[in-house]
Amino acid sequence: MQEYFIEHPVAVGDIIELPEDKAHHAFNVLRLHHETVRLVYDGTAYFAEVYREGKRGLAKILSEDPNINELPADVTLCMALIRREKFELVLQKATELGISRIVPFVSSRCVAKDRQERAEKVMARRKAIVVEAAEQCKRNRIPELVEPVKLSELSRFRSDVNLAAYEKAGASALRLKDVLPASSVTAVIGPEGGFSEVEIEELSQNGFQPVTLGNRILRAETAAYYLCSVIGELCQ
Ligand code: SAH
Numbered sequence: 001m002q003e004y005f006i007e008h009p010v011a012v013g014d015i016i017e018l019p020e021d022k023a024h025h026a027f028n029v030l031r032l033h034h035e036t037v038r039l040v041y042d043g044t045a046y047f048a049e050v051y052r053e054g055k056r057g058l059a060k061i062l063s064e065d066p067n068i069n070e071l072p073a074d075v076t077l078c079m080a081l082i083r084r085e086k087f088e089l090v091l092q093k094a095t096e097l098g099i100s101r102i103v104p105f106v107s108s109r110c111v112a113k114d115r116q117e118r119a120e121k122v123m124a125r126r127k128a129i130v131v132e133a134a135e136q137c138k139r140n141r142i143p144e145l146v147e148p149v150k151l152s153e154l155s156r157f158r159s160d161v162n163l164a165a166y167e168k169a170g171a172s173a174l175r176l177k178d179v180l181p182a183s184s185v186t187a188v189i190g191p192e193g194g195f196s197e198v199e200i201e202e203l204s205q206n207g208f209q210p211v212t213l214g215n216r217i218l219r220a221e222t223a224a225y226y227l228c229s230v231i232g233e234l235c236q
Helices: 020-029 084-096 116-136 151-157 197-205 220-234
Strands: 003-005 015-017 035-041 044-053 056-065 074-080 101-106 161-165 184-189 209-212
Touching (some): 003 020, 003 116, 020 044, 035 056, 074 151, 074 220, 084 101, 084 116, 151 197, 161 197
Parallel strands (some): 003 035, 074 101, 161 184
Antiparallel strands (some): 015 056
16 A cells, blocks of 8 residues: 655545645556555554546545554664765665664765755755655654764764664674663764774764674675664564
Protein backbone atom coordinates (compact mmCIF):
# COMPACT_ATOMS: atom_id res chain seq x y z
CA MET A 1 0.00 0.00 0.00
CA GLN A 2 1.32 3.41 -0.94
CA GLU A 3 1.90 6.01 1.76
CA TYR A 4 1.90 9.80 1.45
CA PHE A 5 2.69 12.44 4.04
CA ILE A 6 0.18 15.29 3.98
CA GLU A 7 0.49 18.79 5.39
CA HIS A 8 -2.96 19.51 6.79
CA PRO A 9 -4.87 17.83 9.62
CA VAL A 10 -7.68 15.46 8.61
CA ALA A 11 -10.48 13.52 10.31
CA VAL A 12 -12.24 10.26 9.44
CA GLY A 13 -15.02 10.99 6.94
CA ASP A 14 -13.25 13.99 5.37
CA ILE A 15 -12.74 14.21 1.63
CA ILE A 16 -9.54 16.07 0.84
CA GLU A 17 -7.77 17.10 -2.31
CA LEU A 18 -4.35 15.49 -2.68
CA PRO A 19 -1.41 17.83 -3.25
CA GLU A 20 -0.46 17.96 -6.94
CA ASP A 21 2.76 15.93 -6.67
CA LYS A 22 1.07 13.16 -4.65
CA ALA A 23 -1.91 13.07 -7.04
CA HIS A 24 0.47 12.83 -10.00
CA HIS A 25 2.26 9.93 -8.33
CA ALA A 26 -0.96 8.12 -7.33
CA PHE A 27 -2.82 8.47 -10.62
CA ASN A 28 -0.16 8.83 -13.33
CA VAL A 29 2.67 6.72 -11.93
CA LEU A 30 0.87 4.04 -9.88
CA ARG A 31 -2.42 4.37 -11.80
CA LEU A 32 -4.46 3.89 -8.64
CA HIS A 33 -8.25 3.84 -9.07
CA HIS A 34 -10.43 3.80 -5.95
CA GLU A 35 -7.68 2.09 -4.01
CA THR A 36 -6.62 2.48 -0.41
CA VAL A 37 -3.50 4.40 0.57
CA ARG A 38 -2.00 5.38 3.93
CA LEU A 39 -1.99 9.13 4.57
CA VAL A 40 0.07 10.48 7.46
CA TYR A 41 -0.32 13.83 9.13
CA ASP A 42 1.96 14.77 12.02
CA GLY A 43 2.59 11.19 13.12
CA THR A 44 -1.02 9.95 12.80
CA ALA A 45 -1.82 7.59 9.94
CA TYR A 46 -5.13 7.06 8.17
CA PHE A 47 -6.41 4.71 5.52
CA ALA A 48 -7.94 6.64 2.64
CA GLU A 49 -9.55 5.78 -0.68
CA VAL A 50 -8.12 7.76 -3.55
CA TYR A 51 -9.92 8.60 -6.78
CA ARG A 52 -10.06 11.16 -9.52
CA GLU A 53 -12.74 13.74 -10.03
CA GLY A 54 -12.07 15.62 -13.23
CA LYS A 55 -8.57 16.97 -12.93
CA ARG A 56 -8.51 16.73 -9.13
CA GLY A 57 -7.16 13.86 -7.09
CA LEU A 58 -9.31 13.22 -4.02
CA ALA A 59 -8.95 11.07 -0.93
CA LYS A 60 -11.73 9.95 1.40
CA ILE A 61 -10.42 9.33 4.90
CA LEU A 62 -11.78 5.91 5.93
CA SER A 63 -10.24 5.10 9.32
CA GLU A 64 -7.21 5.67 11.49
CA ASP A 65 -4.31 3.22 11.18
CA PRO A 66 -3.24 2.53 14.76
CA ASN A 67 0.17 1.14 13.71
CA ILE A 68 3.11 3.34 14.61
CA ASN A 69 6.18 2.27 12.72
CA GLU A 70 8.74 4.31 14.62
CA LEU A 71 11.68 3.21 16.77
CA PRO A 72 11.12 3.72 20.49
CA ALA A 73 14.48 5.56 20.63
CA ASP A 74 15.32 8.98 19.22
CA VAL A 75 18.38 8.40 17.01
CA THR A 76 20.49 11.17 15.50
CA LEU A 77 22.94 10.14 12.79
CA CYS A 78 25.74 12.66 12.23
CA MET A 79 27.12 11.66 8.86
CA ALA A 80 30.22 13.13 7.25
CA LEU A 81 29.59 14.41 3.73
CA ILE A 82 30.90 11.54 1.64
CA ARG A 83 30.59 11.28 -2.16
CA ARG A 84 27.15 12.22 -3.41
CA GLU A 85 25.79 8.82 -4.46
CA LYS A 86 27.00 7.19 -1.25
CA PHE A 87 25.65 9.99 0.90
CA GLU A 88 22.26 9.77 -0.79
CA LEU A 89 22.15 6.01 -0.17
CA VAL A 90 22.87 6.65 3.50
CA LEU A 91 19.96 9.12 3.62
CA GLN A 92 17.66 6.50 2.14
CA LYS A 93 18.83 3.54 4.23
CA ALA A 94 19.08 5.43 7.53
CA THR A 95 15.49 6.61 6.98
CA GLU A 96 14.35 3.03 6.38
CA LEU A 97 16.20 1.93 9.51
CA GLY A 98 14.19 4.39 11.58
CA ILE A 99 16.50 7.22 12.61
CA SER A 100 14.92 10.51 13.70
CA ARG A 101 17.45 13.04 12.47
CA ILE A 102 20.34 13.28 10.01
CA VAL A 103 23.05 15.87 10.54
CA PRO A 104 25.47 16.12 7.58
CA PHE A 105 28.84 17.53 8.58
CA VAL A 106 32.15 18.54 7.07
CA SER A 107 35.50 17.50 8.55
CA SER A 108 39.11 17.83 7.40
CA ARG A 109 39.20 14.63 5.34
CA CYS A 110 35.90 15.09 3.50
CA VAL A 111 36.45 14.84 -0.24
CA ALA A 112 32.95 15.94 -1.20
CA LYS A 113 32.50 19.69 -1.37
CA ASP A 114 29.12 21.13 -0.46
CA ARG A 115 29.20 24.09 -2.81
CA GLN A 116 27.34 27.04 -1.38
CA GLU A 117 25.78 28.20 -4.64
CA ARG A 118 23.98 24.86 -5.08
CA ALA A 119 23.08 24.41 -1.43
CA GLU A 120 19.35 25.00 -1.86
CA LYS A 121 19.02 22.56 -4.75
CA VAL A 122 21.08 19.91 -2.98
CA MET A 123 18.99 20.27 0.18
CA ALA A 124 15.73 19.90 -1.81
CA ARG A 125 17.06 16.76 -3.49
CA ARG A 126 18.17 15.26 -0.17
CA LYS A 127 14.84 16.11 1.43
CA ALA A 128 12.97 14.39 -1.43
CA ILE A 129 15.06 11.23 -0.93
CA VAL A 130 14.21 11.17 2.77
CA VAL A 131 10.47 11.74 2.21
CA GLU A 132 10.31 9.06 -0.48
CA ALA A 133 12.15 6.56 1.72
CA ALA A 134 9.91 7.35 4.71
CA GLU A 135 6.80 6.83 2.56
CA GLN A 136 8.17 3.64 1.03
CA CYS A 137 8.82 2.00 4.41
CA LYS A 138 5.61 3.38 6.00
CA ARG A 139 7.02 5.53 8.70
CA ASN A 140 4.85 7.87 10.75
CA ARG A 141 7.50 10.56 10.78
CA ILE A 142 9.79 12.10 8.20
CA PRO A 143 13.30 12.25 9.69
CA GLU A 144 14.55 15.78 10.23
CA LEU A 145 17.28 16.73 7.77
CA VAL A 146 19.56 19.40 9.19
CA GLU A 147 21.65 21.82 7.06
CA PRO A 148 25.32 20.74 6.93
CA VAL A 149 27.41 21.85 9.92
CA LYS A 150 31.09 21.76 10.91
CA LEU A 151 32.47 18.96 13.07
CA SER A 152 32.92 21.47 15.90
CA GLU A 153 29.16 22.18 15.91
CA LEU A 154 28.08 18.57 16.48
CA SER A 155 27.76 19.02 20.25
CA ARG A 156 24.48 20.87 19.53
CA PHE A 157 22.98 17.51 18.59
CA ARG A 158 23.95 15.48 21.67
CA SER A 159 21.58 12.89 23.18
CA ASP A 160 21.67 10.70 26.32
CA VAL A 161 24.32 8.48 24.70
CA ASN A 162 26.85 10.03 22.30
CA LEU A 163 29.18 7.97 20.17
CA ALA A 164 31.86 8.53 17.54
CA ALA A 165 32.59 5.49 15.37
CA TYR A 166 36.36 5.19 15.28
CA GLU A 167 38.14 2.36 13.52
CA LYS A 168 41.31 2.93 15.54
CA ALA A 169 39.49 2.77 18.88
CA GLY A 170 41.21 -0.57 19.57
CA ALA A 171 40.09 -4.02 20.67
CA SER A 172 39.33 -2.93 24.24
CA ALA A 173 37.19 0.00 23.05
CA LEU A 174 33.55 0.49 23.86
CA ARG A 175 31.10 -1.51 21.74
CA LEU A 176 27.50 -0.62 20.93
CA LYS A 177 26.14 -3.34 23.22
CA ASP A 178 28.05 -1.80 26.16
CA VAL A 179 26.10 1.47 25.96
CA LEU A 180 22.71 0.51 24.50
CA PRO A 181 19.74 0.47 24.86
CA ALA A 182 19.12 4.13 25.52
CA SER A 183 16.14 6.37 24.87
CA SER A 184 18.19 8.77 22.77
CA VAL A 185 21.45 8.21 20.90
CA THR A 186 23.66 10.39 18.70
CA ALA A 187 26.21 8.58 16.55
CA VAL A 188 28.93 10.26 14.47
CA ILE A 189 30.47 8.62 11.38
CA GLY A 190 33.54 9.97 9.66
CA PRO A 191 34.29 10.48 5.95
CA GLU A 192 36.15 8.14 3.54
CA GLY A 193 39.48 9.23 5.03
CA GLY A 194 38.32 8.84 8.63
CA PHE A 195 38.85 11.27 11.51
CA SER A 196 42.22 12.83 12.28
CA GLU A 197 43.56 12.32 15.82
CA VAL A 198 42.85 15.96 16.58
CA GLU A 199 39.24 15.51 15.48
CA ILE A 200 38.63 12.36 17.53
CA GLU A 201 40.14 14.18 20.51
CA GLU A 202 37.79 17.13 19.93
CA LEU A 203 34.82 14.77 19.65
CA SER A 204 35.79 13.01 22.91
CA GLN A 205 36.11 16.35 24.67
CA ASN A 206 32.64 17.24 23.42
CA GLY A 207 31.23 14.09 25.01
CA PHE A 208 31.25 11.66 22.07
CA GLN A 209 32.71 8.36 23.23
CA PRO A 210 34.81 6.51 20.62
CA VAL A 211 33.16 3.20 19.75
CA THR A 212 34.38 0.28 17.66
CA LEU A 213 32.22 -1.47 15.07
CA GLY A 214 34.54 -4.49 14.96
CA ASN A 215 37.98 -5.39 13.62
CA ARG A 216 37.33 -4.71 9.97
CA ILE A 217 37.55 -1.21 8.57
CA LEU A 218 34.19 -0.50 6.99
CA ARG A 219 33.41 2.01 4.28
CA ALA A 220 31.75 5.06 5.75
CA GLU A 221 28.37 4.11 4.28
CA THR A 222 28.66 0.52 5.55
CA ALA A 223 29.49 1.89 9.00
CA ALA A 224 26.27 3.95 8.83
CA TYR A 225 24.11 0.94 7.91
CA TYR A 226 25.76 -1.17 10.61
CA LEU A 227 25.28 1.48 13.27
CA CYS A 228 21.66 2.23 12.41
CA SER A 229 20.79 -1.49 12.26
CA VAL A 230 22.43 -2.38 15.58
CA ILE A 231 20.99 0.69 17.33
CA GLY A 232 17.55 -0.24 15.97
CA GLU A 233 17.86 -3.79 17.26
CA LEU A 234 19.26 -2.92 20.70
CA CYS A 235 16.86 -0.04 21.33
CA GLN A 236 13.61 -1.96 20.63
N1 SAH B 1 40.33 5.87 5.93
C1 SAH B 1 40.29 5.17 7.13
C2 SAH B 1 38.95 4.48 7.32
C3 SAH B 1 37.77 5.37 7.41
S1 SAH B 1 36.30 4.45 7.45
C4 SAH B 1 41.38 4.12 7.03
O1 SAH B 1 41.55 3.57 5.95
O2 SAH B 1 42.02 3.86 8.04
C5 SAH B 1 35.11 5.72 7.45
C6 SAH B 1 34.38 5.92 8.77
O3 SAH B 1 33.64 4.74 9.06
C7 SAH B 1 35.27 6.15 9.96
O4 SAH B 1 35.57 7.53 10.15
C8 SAH B 1 34.45 5.60 11.11
O5 SAH B 1 33.54 6.58 11.60
C9 SAH B 1 33.65 4.48 10.47
N2 SAH B 1 34.25 3.14 10.66
C10 SAH B 1 34.64 2.27 9.71
N3 SAH B 1 35.05 1.11 10.23
C11 SAH B 1 34.91 1.21 11.57
C12 SAH B 1 35.15 0.33 12.67
N4 SAH B 1 35.63 -0.89 12.49
N5 SAH B 1 34.87 0.78 13.91
C13 SAH B 1 34.39 2.02 14.11
N6 SAH B 1 34.15 2.90 13.13
C14 SAH B 1 34.38 2.51 11.85
